[in-house]
Amino acid sequence: xxKSPNIFLPVLGATCIVLGAAYGLSTRTYKAQEAExxxxxxxxxxTRAEASEARVSTLLARLDDVQSKAxxxxxxxxxxxxSAPDPAPDFSGGLGLGRAALPEELAAWDVxxxxxxxxxxxxxxxxxxxxxxxxxYCASCHGDFAEGVDNWPVLAGGFDxxxxxxxxxxxxxxxxxxxxxxxxxxxxxxxGAAQTxxxxxxxAIVAYILYSNDLVEEDFELSHETFSDVAxxxxxxFVVDDxxxxxxxVWSAEPCMENCKDRVEITRRASMVNVTPVxxxxxxxxRGDISKxxxxxxxVPRAAQDAMADLVAAGEKVFKxxxxxxxxxxxxxxxxxxxxxxxxxxxxxxxxxxxxSKVMAExxxxxxxxxxxxFLENPKGxxxxxxxxxxxxxxxEDRMAVIAYLRTISP
Amino acid sequence: MKTTRRNFLKNAAIGAGTLAAGKASASGPDPLITEVQExxxxxxxxxxxxxxxxxxxxxxxxxxxxxxxxxxxxxxxxNFTPIHALDGTITPQGCAFERHHSGAIELSKQDYRLMINxxxxxxxxxxxxxxxxxxxxxxxxxxxxxxxxxxxWAGAQLNAVxxxxxxxxxxxxxxxxxxxxxxxxxxxxxxxxxxxxxxxDASSNGRSxxxxxxxxxxxxxxxxxxxxxxxxxxxxxxxxxxxWEGNMWVKWLRRIEVTDAAVESREETSxxxxxxxxxxxxxxxxxxxxxxxxxxxxxxxxxxxxxxxxVISGLAWSGHGQITRVDVSRDxxxxxxxxxxxxxxxxxxxTRFYLDTRWDGAPMLLQSRAMDETGYVQPTKHQxxxxxxxxxxxxxxxxxxxxxNELGVAENVEVS
Numbered sequence: 001x002x003k004s005p006n007i008f009l010p011v012l013g014a015t016c017i018v019l020g021a022a023y024g025l026s027t028r029t030y031k032a033q034e035a036e037x038x039x040x041x042x043x044x045x046x047t048r049a050e051a052s053e054a055r056v057s058t059l060l061a062r063l064d065d066v067q068s069k070a071x072x073x074x075x076x077x078x079x080x081x082x083s084a085p086d087p088a089p090d091f092s093g094g095l096g097l098g099r100a101a102l103p104e105e106l107a108a109w110d111v112x113x114x115x116x117x118x119x120x121x122x123x124x125x126x127x128x129x130x131x132x133x134x135x136x137y138c139a140s141c142h143g144d145f146a147e148g149v150d151n152w153p154v155l156a157g158g159f160d161x162x163x164x165x166x167x168x169x170x171x172x173x174x175x176x177x178x179x180x181x182x183x184x185x186x187x188x189x190x191x192g193a194a195q196t197x198x199x200x201x202x203x204a205i206v207a208y209i210l211y212s213n214d215l216v217e218e219d220f221e222l223s224h225e226t227f228s229d230v231a232x233x234x235x236x237x238f239v240v241d242d243x244x245x246x247x248x249x250v251w252s253a254e255p256c257m258e259n260c261k262d263r264v265e266i267t268r269r270a271s272m273v274n275v276t277p278v279x280x281x282x283x284x285x286x287r288g289d290i291s292k293x294x295x296x297x298x299x300v301p302r303a304a305q306d307a308m309a310d311l312v313a314a315g316e317k318v319f320k321x322x323x324x325x326x327x328x329x330x331x332x333x334x335x336x337x338x339x340x341x342x343x344x345x346x347x348x349x350x351x352x353x354x355x356x357s358k359v360m361a362e363x364x365x366x367x368x369x370x371x372x373x374x375f376l377e378n379p380k381g382x383x384x385x386x387x388x389x390x391x392x393x394x395x396x397e398d399r400m401a402v403i404a405y406l407r408t409i410s411p
Numbered sequence: 412m413k414t415t416r417r418n419f420l421k422n423a424a425i426g427a428g429t430l431a432a433g434k435a436s437a438s439g440p441d442p443l444i445t446e447v448q449e450x451x452x453x454x455x456x457x458x459x460x461x462x463x464x465x466x467x468x469x470x471x472x473x474x475x476x477x478x479x480x481x482x483x484x485x486x487x488x489x490n491f492t493p494i495h496a497l498d499g500t501i502t503p504q505g506c507a508f509e510r511h512h513s514g515a516i517e518l519s520k521q522d523y524r525l526m527i528n529x530x531x532x533x534x535x536x537x538x539x540x541x542x543x544x545x546x547x548x549x550x551x552x553x554x555x556x557x558x559x560x561x562x563x564w565a566g567a568q569l570n571a572v573x574x575x576x577x578x579x580x581x582x583x584x585x586x587x588x589x590x591x592x593x594x595x596x597x598x599x600x601x602x603x604x605x606x607x608x609x610x611x612d613a614s615s616n617g618r619s620x621x622x623x624x625x626x627x628x629x630x631x632x633x634x635x636x637x638x639x640x641x642x643x644x645x646x647x648x649x650x651x652x653x654x655w656e657g658n659m660w661v662k663w664l665r666r667i668e669v670t671d672a673a674v675e676s677r678e679e680t681s682x683x684x685x686x687x688x689x690x691x692x693x694x695x696x697x698x699x700x701x702x703x704x705x706x707x708x709x710x711x712x713x714x715x716x717x718x719x720x721x722v723i724s725g726l727a728w729s730g731h732g733q734i735t736r737v738d739v740s741r742d743x744x745x746x747x748x749x750x751x752x753x754x755x756x757x758x759x760x761x762t763r764f765y766l767d768t769r770w771d772g773a774p775m776l777l778q779s780r781a782m783d784e785t786g787y788v789q790p791t792k793h794q795x796x797x798x799x800x801x802x803x804x805x806x807x808x809x810x811x812x813x814x815x816n817e818l819g820v821a822e823n824v825e826v827s
Contacts, residue, residue: 088546088588094595097544098535101526106534109526109666112607112617115675141483151483163690165565167802169681174692177675184677187615191487194513194613238684241696247798252786255738257747263827264743264776266814270570270710270823277479277574281472285713285820286571370449 113183117227120182124223125204127211133201134208137190146171146212156212159233172213176235178227182206280307308404315405318398325390328409337388342411343367344403359385372406373399465505472496475506476573481562486514487614489556491577494704494726495711500581500753500761501551504635507580509643510556510657512614518663520647525592525631529668530604532597539647542633545587545595550630550653551760553728555579555699557656557683557805563792564807567823572709575811575823579728581761584651586632589625589667598669600626607674608650611665618659619673620652624697628653628759631664654730654759655697656805658683688800701789702808703727703737703764703781714819718772723750727762729783734762736782741768743776743812743826744791750779758784775815776826792825 113119135144141152148154158168167174171181186202188194197205207222210230216222222230270276278286319328325337332339338351348365349356363383365371375382376399378392393399466473477490492508509515520539528534556578562568569575593606606625609617620629630651633640640646645662652659658678673679673695685693705725708714714721727734733756738747753763764779781789790798792809814824 085549088548088591090591090594094597095545097541097595098527098537101528101534101536105526105536106528110528110668112609112668112674112676114670114672116672151480162686162692163688163802165801167686167690169686171681175681177680180675180677180680183674184681188513188613188677191513192613194615237690238680238692238694239687241693241698243693243696243698243700247700247790248785248787250798251788251790251794253788255747255780255782255788257738259745260747261743261745261827264745265827266776266824267827268567268825269814270567273566273568275480275568276570276710277476279476281474282571283711283713286711 111183111187113179113186115177115179117179117224120179120224120227121199122224123199123203124221124225125200125202125207126221127204127207127216127218130204130206130208130211133197133205137193137197138205141191146209155209162234162237170213171209172215172233174234174237176232176238178206178210178230178232181209182227185209311401311404312408314397315401315403318393318402319405321393322390322402325388328406340406341409343409344369344372344407357383357385357387359383360387369400369403372403376402470496473506475508476577478562478569478574487512489558489578491573492580493573494577494579495572495706495709497706498724498763500726500757500763501636502580502582502761504582504638504641504644507582507641507644508556508578510578511612511643512616513612515643516612516663517642518611518647523647525648525665525667527592527596527598527667527669529607529670530599531593531669533595535596537592539633542587542631542648545591547585547587548630549583549585550628550651551581551583551757552651552653553579553581553699553759553761554651554657554660555702555728555730557658557696557699560702560807560809560811561804563809563811563823564796564803565801567812567825570710570823572704572706572811572813573711576704576706576726578657579726579761581728582635583637584630584632585634585637586630586651589629589631589650590627592631592667593625593669603671605670605673607666607668607670607676608659608661608664609666609668610645610661611663616658616661616678617674617676618661618678619670619676620659622669624652624655652697654699654732656683656699659697683805685799685805686802688802690802696806697730699728699730700806700808701727701729701731701734701781701783701787703734703779703789704811705739705777705779705813708777708815708819708821709813710821710823713821714770714815717819718770721768721770723766723768723777725750725764725779727764727779727781728760729781729785729787730759731787732758732784734781735784737762737764738780738782739764739766740778740780741775744778744810747780772817774817775813776824777813777815777821778810780810 111119134142134146138146139149141149142155143149143152146155147157154168155171158170158173161168161173175181182202185205186195186197186199190196203222207216207220210216210222211218211220213233215233216230220226276286322337322340325335326340327333327335328340332341334351334354338354338356344367346367348363348367348371349361360383365375367375373396376393377396379386379388379390381392393402473493473496475490475492477485477488479485482488489510490508492502493506494502497503497506523539525537525542526534527537559578560575563575589606593600600622602621602623604622605619606622607617607619609615630653631648632651633648635641635644640649645660645664648664650659650661650664679694683696685696687693703725705723706712707722707724723739725737725739727737734752735755737750737752739750740747748766750764750766753765755762789808789810795807795809812824812826813821815821
């Protein structure tokens with residue numbers, strides 16, 4: 001089970017375990033192959049030093065005494081390139097922070113189960129009991145036979161599909177250790193009511209999941225004692241990360257820069273499957289048939305057209321509140337309020353033969369989305385002294401709708 | 412459609428035909444210049460109008476998005492960072508992707524407890540305030556879900572870089588080195604020991620980390636980009652495991668146990684293992700290998716300005732350390748040119764790259780290829796499939812291709 005991480009972590013190969021090396025600068029940053037970086041950084045440091053000797057020496061003075069002058073220069077160079085900061089100091093013997101964990105607390109939280117079964121509580125449960133419990137607590141998502149409902153995880157079956165293009169990875173076909181099943185059901189399921197099952201219930205439910213996968217017989221009872229009798233199907237199916245040997249060696253040649261292939265053809269397009277979620281805020285070319293669209297002159301997207309029509313219709317309704325005082329359309333006349341044809345874009349107070357209030361006539365406002373919305377929200381608040389005796393449209397949607405409607409009305 | 416101010420204004424503008432892009436024509440004086448605009452005359456918002464500010468409403472489209480059909484419930488699901496719309500390298504917390512196995516929980520600092528036990532001299536319990544008394548460090552690291560780009564294994568599928576590559580974020584973390592907490596408890600230290608870490612939420616996500624990594628650069632973090640972690644990222648305390656798959660960055664960290672073997676939890680057996688062509692699976696594939704992607708142009712970021720100067724921009728990162736070089740191809744990998752790195756020297760963090768070029772208006776097959784300090788070169792999709800088969804989900808770090816047509820529209824494609 002244990003392994004030497006060295007093999008798989010070439011980058012950590014040279015890592016010092018720094019528990020003693022209090023102020024040691026990380027060597028990672030200054031690797032030989034970073035010559036280029038070091039060059040740039042050193043140059044930057046030099047420029048800075050020349051520009052302001054005084055500032056650099058203050059900086060140097062602030063650095064810890066244990067570092068040599070050379071280290072200090074590198075440290076400045078390093079920070080100029082945005083790399084690793086000074087490591088936090090270690091305190092031998094600790095800081096005396098925290099308090100002792102009590103046995104009850106350890107018992108409550110330290111409940112993970114090791115692959116060899118260490119950590120399992122005393123308890124038992126059989127397949128038939130598990131069947132009933134599973135039906136009650138789990139089947140709504142995972143199905144009566146652990147076969148999975150809709151998009152919820154499948155827990156059974158899928159044997160011998162792992163080499164297929166769409167492998168079915170279930171507790172039966174894929175999970176290497178029984179400890180994981182017990183631990184996961186115990187701590188994380190049922191979804192939405194985790195950590196509510198008793199130990200015996202977990203034993204029974206896990207026995208049932210094993211049974212659903214034909215890994216045990218119907219009369220099986222799972223317990224802390226029978227735990228190690230169960231053989232999982234895919235225990236031998238895992239290899240420890242071998243990318244260092246299989247991939248890194250292959251993919252570290254100097255890459256080709258010219259004439260790297262004879263010809264290039266498109267073999268697949270995302271538009272062939274067309275499953276990308278698109279929302280109203282995305283660029284218009286994201287909607288519809290991509291191949292026919294141009295980013296240069298975006299056409300009005302269908303969704304936006306529909307939305308616009310809806311908005312105008314809503315605005316027409318809102319306008320009923322205005323119609324007692326304002327007319328629109330061909331032959332519209334001034335009533336108690338001015339006619340509102342082509343009001344969007346119009347200068348406020350500009351309809352001839354209408355007697356505006358002084359404040360409106362002299363406001364100099366041009367009616368656009370913002371000014372209209374502000375005025376309609378609270379006419380008297382927006383233009384103190386206006387003659388429009390209207391309480392206002394407090395809902396932003398209503399204001400936007402009525403403005404959209406007014407936009408459609410030409411002179 | 413939900414009518415918001417923004418899409419109303421936007422649609423209204425489209426209706427009025429004023430969204431014409433392209434080269435600014437000098438057909439007449441620009442009223443934005445010749446006429447006094449309201450913002451140049453009226454006063455703007457006062458201080459305190461938004462005591463904690465959100466982006467201006469014009470940026471309403473820069474949001475996390477989710478692919479609903481991927482999962483049965485948003486409680487156990489993932490969404491995606493809008494990397495197409497960001498620049499530089501730091502991901503703002505508010506739009507950094509979320510991945511929950513049992514939903515994001517509200518855990519206050521007062522209610523927070525961290526236990527450290529197992530093969531230690533002194534099993535301890537820390538409060539949040541205790542953690543603040545340990546020496547802390549600041550580091551910028553990327554966090555990438557092992558499943559990032561996973562939906563693209565079988566073929567080009569999602570037409571947006573947000574969906575193909577958005578399970579990643581990059582933040583500056585403030586936290587206590589894990590080695591200090593291990594030392595505080597008097598942990599046994601040996602190469603064959605493990606550190607099992609576990610979250611406080613109902614999923615009780617737990618992962619086993621080899622001791623050597625735990626002592627190297629793992630952080631117990633409580634701040635990101637200078638402020639408290641967001642709830643969705645594990646407030647008040649999460650683990651930061653630089654360069655390694657996001658699932659190990661346990662959120663709402665509640666327990667650290669020194670063990671003599673890997674626990675082989677569900678998240679390191681059933682999930683986050685990589686099925687190979689012959690049906691065997693790789694486990695403990697923690698490191699996220701070097702990878703890059705062009706974020707603009709991309710399907711969500713078509714070229715709207717027509718031929719002429721063009722900035723091609725993207726992100727590169729490696730779990731093995733620093734990005735040393737990024738190449739860009741405009742012809743689907745026949746010829747390559749070196750891109751300019753926005754900044755060098757950041758280890759296990761996003762690196763921004765640019766290719767400042769001219770577009771002649773001809774169709775392009777855009778690709779980028781990252782190299783890291785170990786000499787590793789990002790593989791093509793063919794190389795990955797030849798090596799691992801097509802049964803995998805995780806650790807897809809292949810070269811991505813965007814086909815850009817003569818109109819500037821980009822599409823996710825695969826090439827021969």
